[in-house]
Structures are given as structure tokens and as C-alpha cells.
Amino acid sequence: MPIIRRFFTLLRPHYKQGTALSVNLLLSTFITAMNPFFYRELIDQGMMQGNLRLLFIMLAVIGTTMIVQELLYLSRTSLQLRLRKSMFLKLRMDLYSHFLKLPQSFYGDNHKGRLLSRITSDVDAVQNLLLDKFISFLQNVLVGVFILVIMFTIDWRMVAAAALVLPLLYVLYAMFRKKLSSLSKIVQEKQEDQMERLQEDLTMVKAIQAYAVAKTRLKQGYAVMNDAEDAIKNLNLQYAKASASTTVINIVGLFVIWGMGGLAVMEDRMTIGTLIAISFYLNYIINLFFSAYYTVMGFHMSVPAARRIFELMDEPAMREVEEHAMEPSINGATIAFRNVSFAYHDKNPLFTEVNFTLKPGDIVGVVGKSGQGKTTLANLLMRFHDPNQGRIEADGTDIKNFRLDSFRKHFGIIPQEDHLFNTSIRDNIVLGRAGISERQFEQACRLACVDDFTRKLDQGFDTVVGQYGERLSGGQRKRILIARALLENPYILIFDEATASLDEETEQEILDSIRTLGKDRIVLLITHKSRNLAGTNKVLFIRNGELHVLKVQEALQKMVEKSY
Template sequence: MSNSEKKETKSIKSLWLTLKEIFALSKPYRLRFYTATVAAIIASAVWLTVPLGLRELLDAVFESGNNELLNWLTIGLFGLFVLQAAFSFFGNYHLEWVGERVITDLRKKVYEHLHRLGFKFFAERRLGEITSRLTNDVGSIRTALTDSLPQLLTITFSLIGSVSLMVVLNWRLSMVIFVTVPFVTLATRYFGQKIRHLSKDIQDELADSTAVAEDALGAVRLVKAFVREDYEVGRYKDAVEKLFTTARRKVVLTQLFWAGVGIMFMSTLVIIFWYGGKEVLADRLTAGDLVAFIIYALNISRSISQTSRLYTAVNTAAGASERIFELLEETPEIENNPNAQVLKSVDGKVVVEDLWFSYEGEKDVLKGISFKAEAGKTVALVGPSGAGKTTLLNLIPRFYDPQKGAIYVDGINIQDVKFKSLREQISIVPQEVHLFGTTIRENIIYGKLDASEEEIIQAAKDANAHKFILQTDKGYDSLIGEKGVKLSGGQRQRLAIARAILKNPAILLLDEATSSLDSESEAQVQEALTRLMQNRTTFVIAHRLSTVQHADHILVLDEGKIVEEGTHLELIEQKGLYSHLYELQFRDLDEPKSIV
């Protein structure tokens, strides 16, 4: 077997494996699916009797001249059409129902699976590509599910029935159409594979164009600030033009294929009409037989044409479906151990032992980190950019797992507890706050979904947010725009603090929570953070050392290692990296001004 043949066989096998995975999705609805398929087959069987009825009708008119028989045959044909339409409606309705139900289930399954995947997965993919898979690719499954097996069965039944009846009517005339079938089969297989590959390319390029649009629209403030509207429009135009070029190639292949099949069958019908006419003139075939024969030939032509279109559609759907199944095969990098326990309420003591971590096996970001954070105390992480501070914070809630070492909360290794129960004990207030484009209330209540109105208001007051919330047009029910665009940076930060207060965590992670605020906003946020930090184990990352000088313990990181640790005064006396950084920041200031 040649390499090309091996590749082709692999592709065909892959198609059927993909279809098998698609049909597995309909398992909960198999009874409805099979019932609908049977109804569709019955509709095809009824249709096969129509040409015979027409034959009798024509022979009754042209040969017997029986007017009463003509009337009864006409009524009978009308009844067949009604019966065929009824079964067709029943079958198609339930097939469509199954298709829509499966798509709904699949969208929920894919979305749930996405939430199980970790930060590594999202760091390697653009959001627009993921969104495209969830919307465009999932929709393509429906085509394969509702159009492939049911239609394949009905078409096969129709073909076998038409061929059998044609042979009974006139076997010599039947040979004319049989010559065409092998050529159509080979063409279907050849073009189908090429169309499938192009369909997958189209889905990839559609995802790329969606990602380009989502990147730009999600950063519209930046785009306008740098006057890059034309640049972003150009990027999107280039992406969709590339998509158009691939789609055009698919259209050309598809239309060439269908046109070729049409020419072959129309030519065959002309030959049948010519040869059949000669048979009628020779009294070897009646006019009714010829009409019935032509209708069966048309049915075969239509069935094979449908098979060709079906094969094209299934290849298109399979190309997109592969992307969905690839996504579902992605395994979460963070999983619970088989014997993982639920971490219930904790005091918040955190111990880190010999922690080593690197991203994708590259250069170590953390190198042998060890320290202790007593419950209710504040630990500050300082050091140059890239020292590993944020990475260390990301390991505490198990957003990533270290290659070596361990983290203990109240003496329990965090890898021995269910990670969701661990994260229930932790709140994070980052520098770049993410808010949902809904109401103020819905953003605060995210910290505790069953919070009462009194709890929501109290959390807002503790976060110094209640006053500005009341000044908005609808108070707590005010819409804040996409990512909180209607709010200032300080207001967004205070909502994030209110959300964290409502969660009432034992451990608090603050990552540059005030670095981007003006002086007035910083003062209000600092006051809110002070309330939030009370009686909680708090880890604070800060470049401005004025915000950490009253921390219970300060860790100085450099190139992934703890190079110094102690209190503010102890580190100043050491005259090391911390002292150097402090002098650079405060050489012109008489006195530090903040506690967090």
C-alpha cells in the first residue's frame, strides 16, 4: 500500500471514529433517535410506492380508459403523499429535537470542562479561540448527528428499493444507471476528504479572526488611547480575508463536485429517456413503466446526490468536531488526590518547605523557598520584578503545583485536600481587579452567593464602598459596564475588597492592591484593607516598601530565592537588598506613610 493510500485509509478511519464519538453524545436520547429514524425510513418506503401508483394511473388512462379506476388511483396517490408527509414530519421533528438537545448538553459539558482546566491551558490559548470552539464548533456537531446516520439509512433504503424495482421493470435499462455509480462513489470519496481538511482550516481561521476581534474590543480603551483603530481594523480584515480565501477554495471544490455529479446523472437520465422510448415503441415497456422507471432513476440520482452532499457536510462537521473532542481530551493539570480530604475552617497557619517551581520545565522561577506564616499575621513579599513573588502567591491556592517541596495549611499538605475547599479559605485582591459587566450587587455577592442584603451592605461599608454606591443611579442595582468600565480604579478596587470581605477567608492574598491608585483612592483602599486583614493570615506583594513596613514578617526575594527576611527594622539594619531598595524609594522622604 502506498503512503498516500495509507494516509487516505487513516483519514477515512478517523472520520468514522469521529462520527462514533458524535453519536455517543445522543445516548441519553437513543429511543427518540431510533424512533425518528424508523419514521424517516417508513416515509422513504411510502415514497417508493408512488411511482408504481403513477404507473397504474397512466396505464389506466392510456390503456384501459377506466374513469372510476382513475379516480380511485388519484385518491390513493393523494393518501400516499399525506402518509409520507406525516411520517417525514414526525421523523424530522424528533431528529431535530435530538440534535438541539445534544448541542445544548454539549455546550454545557464543554463549558464545565473549561472551568476544570487550569491556568496553564488558558495561558497557552487566546480567549477568542476558546469562545469560537464553544460556539461555532459545537454547532457543527448537530449537522453530523441529525444529517448523517438517519439520512444515510433512509438514502440506503431508498437506493436499494429503487434499484430493485428498476430491475423488475426492465433490467436492461437499469444497467445504464449502474455504470454511473462507481464514478460518483470515487468522486465522493476524493472530494470529501479534501473538503474535510479545508473545513478544519476554516474553523481554525474563524477562531483566529474571533480572537483578533476579542483582543481589540476587550482593550478598546488602549486602542483608542494609541489611536490604533485603523490598525486593529486592518488586522481583523486580514484575518477574515484569509478565512474567505479558504472558504472560497472549499466552495469551489464543493460546487465542482456537485456540478460534476449533476452532469453525470442528467446525462444518464437523457440516455434512459432515449433508450426507454425505444423500448416503449418496441412494445417491451409501457408508458407507465417508463415514467415509473424515470422517477426511480431520478430518485437514485437524488439519493446519490444527497449522499454526496451528506458526505461533504459530514466531513465539514467532522473537521470542526475534532477541535471539540481535542478540547474535551485536555486534562486539568490540577487534580484532587484519590484520598483528598475536605479542608474545613482553618486558623490560617501556612508553612512552605523547600519549594521549587518552573513553568513548562524552563528556568526555575522559585528555588528552595522555605518560610513560616503564623495564623493571623502579615507576611510581605518584596523584591525586584521577576523575583517570583506572584508565582509564590499562585502556588498557595494551587493554581499551579510545584515540582518539588510542599505547602502546609494548619499542618495539612494542600495537595492532600480538595483544592476547591482550599480555595474557599482564600481570597485574592489583585492589582488588576476583574469585575463582571453586571450590577454592583452581583459583583459583591460573588464572594458569598447566599449573602443577605444586610451582609452585602456591611461588606460594602467595611470596604469604604457604600457611600459611592449610593451615589450611582440605581445604587446596588447599577450596571457597571464591561469589566467595571463605569467605575474609577479606586472604586473597582473597593468592590473587590467588599467581595473578599463577604467571603470571610482565613487567608488573604494581596498582589499590588494599591499600586495603581491615586493618593485619595489609596487612602480609602488602605483603610478598607486594614479592616479586611484583621485576624487573617495575609500575604502582601508590594513594590512600594512604604506599604509593608509594619508587616509582621518580610521576605525579600531575588532570582527565585529568599535572600533576606525579618522585620522592617531588622532588614534596614542588615544593609542588604531591602535596605538598598528602601533607600532608593525614600531617600527624599522623612517618614513612611502607610501600614499596608
């Protein structure tokens, strides 16, 4: 199956560990296959012949093989654990890396709780199949090949009789495979629902407490969790039925070994030691059938998880680098929208043939009703989306021709929401960016007036801000975001309703900072407030898919008339 073949490609970089594991399995297989011979010699030539010396020799040999088997098992477990870590850490990191490259529109359509389930539960399910069930199955196959060769030299008729269980095993497999696969898919979907609910409630706990709706949310959460547990119960019950159905195979094995074998001993066609050896071998063969059965059942339980993982991996990321991609140098460039049209998922277009230019020193207001596409305009400029038609240029060069990661370093964005991590003020500003000097850090903090309030904090820039920055005021949080945006001295600054939740005094301080920062830069100020347009030199006015470039007084007049 293509999905499983894709997973086996994960093994290629780990061929050394895989080779060591294979050698371990071969040695373990050889010892397992030889053990019944040792027991036969112990019984037939030691106990039955009264040969005390041989009896103790065979006991020593069997004891030694048991110790070697345990050492091989410990070595094999260590190899499996190292292989598991290297393989599936890489898979999780590949998924994680891919998440960070997916376009913003993807996250608008997919809940984050469901995505977390893919990187945790789904990877665990596939890991269980490939490294637990598969390796056990592989070992049993190797043992089975050795044993079949030996068994045919002892009594081929008993092997033929044992093979009668194969059609029965296939019938049982056909009975349960579709149901197990279907139930497994339901379990994964229900666990996604559960993760979504938990992630959402923990994120919105402030609103839940503020509106005293904890009981309602708990009731709804119980229903979601109960559905998930019911799905798990149904899956495990079906798997238990599939396991219980193999009792018939045990009964067949019992008749083959002790019926046919016992008759052969009574007719002196076989010794008791040989019968015991054959019983060992036939039990191995039957266990091989069981292992194959359970592995295939596990396969059908894990395939939905594998399919969901690769569905995510196949989601197209933002086009980042083309063969002819260039390192951008847009400082001082004129940015131009040329006949740009854009719509989400084939819906009605937000923009149709938009044209305008942005020059160094421009402080541009962006106004329009909610839902008209003000933020989308900024997202197009930063290439979170690409236009459906038209192009965006920097000094005549299509911005799609620039390396995406380098291109975005020329931007600083201050959003309406305070996206702060539960770490220090310094870490929230730097965000792990390499090569940031202390001078750059101090300059960004000075321009954003962050140092004004950090001086009053006991731990200064090392103060931990709390979840979402809740230990700071709204104005302090916003200044940290401005410092973060200024850290690499970006050419284009985007303030997306950045002052909407602030009081008038703090808002005025931020607006004064924006005017100071606008020198030799392009500043986009997305706003609903007419007073925020003071200091801008032009306004982009968006209405019904059309964009008009207005003078500030024209825009203010329209806002007063509420015609926007």
C-alpha cells in the first residue's frame, strides 16, 4: 500500500540500526529454532536412556540459550527504542515544520486542537504498528521459515495438517478487517473532537469564568469525552472479538499435535522427545499465524492514522523558494499593487483589479467596514496569501520572485491581538532570531518606549509576562509587540487595529510613536477610528471589492458621513 511504503522510507537513513536489528533477529531466530532439538536430546538420549552426563550437559546448554535469548532481547529493545526515537522524532518534527509553513487560510479552516491530535495520537498509532507489531511479526516469520524446513524433515504430514488453519484464518480476517478500520477512524475523529474542546476551553477560560458558563461547558465537554470513550470501547470490543475468534485455531492445533502425534508415538513411529519437539515447533507455527493475523488487524487500525498524517504532509505550503528566487533588497523600494484581485476559496472576490503604490515615508491609513479586506490587504503584501490575479511589485520586481523567509524580514507587524508567549520580555521581543545584537535590542526597546516601564520591574527585561502577557497592561503588551516588530529595522510596518483596545492616552502615545517611526519607512495603519488618521499622508479606502486612494480630508469626510 502506498501509505505504508511512504512510512518505510523513514527507515532508509537508519540502515545501520536496521542492520544491527536484523542480525539480532537472525541470532534470536536461530536459537529459538534450535531449542526444541535440545529438549528432544534431553528427553530421548538423556532421561529415557539414563545418561546423567548428557542430561546435565543439555540442561546447561538450555540454560545458556535462555541467558543469551534474554541478552539478545535487551539489545533488541535498546535498538528499537533508539530507532523509534530517531524515526518518529523526525516524523513529528517534519509535521511540526510543515505546520509552520502552511498558509494562514489553512488555519482558518482547521482547528488547532485537531492538528495537535495528528502530531500526537496519529503518530503514536503508526509507531505502534511499524516498530512493535511489525518487528514482532518479522521475527515470527524468520522463526517460521527455519521451523518449516526442520518440520518437513521430521514429519511433513503434521505440517500439512497445521496448514489447514490458513483458510480459516483468512475467513476470520475478512470478517473483522473492515469493521476494525472503520472503528479506528471513528476513534481518531472523536479524539480530535476531544482535543479541540480541551484546547478551546483552556484558551477561553477567562471568558468561561467571566460569564459563569463553566457548568454548561463541562456538560458539553462531558458529552464529547463520553463519545470518545464509547468509540474506544467499541474498537477494543471488536478487537477482543477478533482475538477470541482465534480459539478455533488453538483447537485445531491441539488435535494436530496431540492427536496425530500421540497416535504416532503409540505406533512407535515417533519418540516422546520428538513429539515434544514437534509440539514446540507447531506452537511456533500457530503463533506465527496469530502474529500475522494480529499484525494485519493492527495494520487496518493504524492505516487511517497514517492516511491522515500524509494528508497533512501533502497540504501545499506557501511557495517559498523557486529556482530563480532572489534575495530581496526592498529597503527604499516603491511597492505597487498591479491589477490585484483576490478571493478566498472561490468565494466572491474581496478585491477586483486593485492598483496603488506605496513610497518611502508614506504613512498610509487603511479604512473600510469590517470584512471588507483591510487585513487581507496586509496579508497579501506579506505573502500570507498570493493574489488570484495581478501582481505585487517592489521596484518593478514581482515579490513572488523573492525568497519568502528573507522577504518577510523586511516587515514588522503589530496585530490587534497581543501574541505574547509565557516567557520573559526579552524573549518575547527577540523570538529566538539569530544574530540580534544588544545594540539592536536596546534601540528597538527605546523606539517602542519599552524601557520606560521595564526600569520599574524588579527583573527588568527578564520579567516573565505570563500566559498571553496577562501580567502586563494593554499598553505595555502593545509596546513589546512594537519592539518585536522594530528589532530588525524593517522597511514596512503594519499596525493592524493595534490601538483598538487601548485607552485614549495610551493610544495617543502609540500614534505619536508611529509618526516618529514613519521616517524613511512605509507604514500601514489599519483602523476604524477617524482620529487615528491624523499624521497619515493618504488613505486606502476599501468598499465592495473596490479600493480608492484618497486624501486624508476626503477619507475623514466619508467616515463622518459613515459612507465607508
